[in-house]
Amino acid sequence: MQTPASFEYERATSVEGAIASLQRLGSGARIIAGGHSLLPMMKLRLANPEHLIDINDLAELSYIREQGDELSIGALTRHVELEKSELLARHFPLFRDAENVIADPVVRNRGTIGGSLCQADAAEDLSAVCSAVKAKAVIRGAGGERVVGMEDFHIGPYVTAVGEGEMLTEVRIPLRPGGGSAHEKVERRAGDWAIAAASAAVWIEGGKIADVGVALGAVGPTTIHLSRAEELLRGKAPSEGLFAQAGEIASADCSPSADGRGPIDYKRHLASVLTTRALSRATARALHQEA
Amino acid sequence: MHVSISVNGEQVSREIEPRQLLVHFIRETPDLTGTHWGCDTSNCGACVVQMDGQPVKSCTILAAMCEGHEIRTVESLEVDGQLDPIQMGFHEQHALQCGFCTPGMLMTARALLDENPNPTDLEIRTAISGGICRCTGYKNIVSAVRWAAEYEAAAKQEV
Structure with missing residues (x-):
């Protein structure tokens, strides 16, 4: 039987609350969203967080919208939403190309863009997609937001620019004609x-x-x-x-x-x-x- | 920790470890062993249940994450002895042999028809692609879902 090692669980009710928990709990804390990358890693003991902070209730992190000359995607937006979004398909059809072949439709009901990018598995499709469209990752911590280009987001295998006490909240893609x-x-x-x-x-x-x-x-x-x-x-x-x-x-x-x-x-x-x-x-x- | 989860319309409350997976929470509830626990790696789809109407793999969701959500398992399909059309389709079209994948297939197919009452064969195949069946070669499963779609369309016309 594959079951993760023991951990403490808490449910975040706001982004600020999730960040405060991350800061308080230190390096043993991880955010869990869809969990379809993290839980398999935990079952294999490749990830061993002591605390999980569940952000699935943070509906404010789930959106795809045009804001000025950028398209913004909330970190909690699920694969199924990326797949079905006409707005996204119109501007960046490669998202639908990728989503049609990411895992299977049942997994896509749970997995999120933020979780995919933060997993930073080299074989993960959305990381390549976001790199090609020159997306930027919005990372929030107690001190505010910073915006990091995808070339600086991937630091190494399973390692990203998201630091201790920080979380990825949004992906922004510049909108340009042609x-x-x-x-x-x-x-x-x-x-x-x-x-x-x-x-x-x-x-x-x-x-x-x-x-x-x-x-x-x-x-x-x-x-x-x-x-x-x-x-x-x-x-x-x-x-x-x-x-x-x-x-x-x-x-x-x-x-x-x-x-x-x-x-x-x-x-x-x-x-x-x-x-x-x-x-x-x-x-x-x-x-x-x-x- | 204490959790209270709505399973098939009834609140199930229990003390659990935070690491308990939804599939085990369900299966440890009396009379709810219809959900199968298969590969444990979100590949095989035997453990699929519906969460707020969407099919999800219960081996890759913590029970703790489900408080406040509606879980439906294969036991919810039959009501007062009346099989769901999806179950009737599986019966009519001989869509199972060993039956291990069947609960996941049924819940996936039910969610598909709820969203798309008249799917093409390709849409059916795509929808069930998260489930692995080692007996049927999938052909009869696709036929069963199509049978259920047609049965439901005919039933709607009669009303």
């Missing part, structure tokens, strides 16, 4: 973690790629930001040849390890193919030419 995005993933079977996954977002201006974000999941110790591929693409006219070059960079710049999901050369091959496909589909969407 954008398109896509997420591509290969998995062994429905609902499994990725063998490899690629997220891409492009912003087209005057027939050229004005800006671009590309990130890989499951092919390194953390989510991989493909900055070299982004540099190659920026300022150029989109073409399949160019995307194939970006795919070659993806293959070279990832660092997969061999495991039950496949050998290294296969994963590098997937990184290349999926990067090329994601860029191609993102561009077609930006140009409203998706087949």
Whole structure:
């Protein structure tokens, strides 16, 4: 029987209260939201919190809304809500691409965006998605809020910029015209973690790629930001040849390890193919030419 | 800690350890062993129950998190000897052999039809993709859900 080790449980009634509890209880305290990453880790004793602070009652952290030139997503927004949101699909269709293949619909009823990002598993899809669209993480502590770009959010495997006594409250994505995005993933079977996954977002201006974000999941110790591929693409006219070059960079710049999901050369091959496909589909969407 | 959870419309109150999982809380309640405890890793879906109408995997939810929420288990489907159309569909279409996955499949399918009374086969397959059945190859489960959808549509017309 898999049961977590003992811990104390409390239910937060406000964000301020949750943060106060985190501060009071110190490094042994963890936030629990959907629990679909944390509880499995606790059953395996890979996570051993002494206190769990349940934030599921904090409805004020569950929303997807347009605020000025940003799209804001509350940390407690569940996968099912990300999947079904027309607002999100209109601006960033890669979220729906990813949500359709994250675990299964029953798991998606519970898991949250905040929990996914804070788990910081390299194979977790939303981390690559948020990196590609250049999202920012809003982290709140007793002293107020700070905003961290995704490139600084992922510090290492299962480690994020969220410090002791702090919690992730919101994800913000800048809204810019001419954008398109896509997420591509290969998995062994429905609902499994990725063998490899690629997220891409492009912003087209005057027939050229004005800006671009590309990130890989499951092919390194953390989510991989493909900055070299982004540099190659920026300022150029989109073409399949160019995307194939970006795919070659993806293959070279990832660092997969061999495991039950496949050998290294296969994963590098997937990184290349999926990067090329994601860029191609993102561009077609930006140009409203998706087949 | 003391928890009080609404299970199938009745308050179940008990002293528990905070680490108790919902699946064990349910199964340790007299007459509520219909919910199956399977893989323990949120993969197999045998433990699916409804929480506020949504199917969830009860092996990956703490019982403590459920206070204030409505839990429904497979025992809630049959009322006064009358089977739910989903159960009738499983019977008619021979959608189980060993039956271990069935409680989770039934609760998942019930939630699907409550939200989408006329799902396509693809929508049914997607909805039950969080459940693993090692007997049927899923074909008869899909047929059973379709049977229930048609039965309910016909019943609605008669009213």
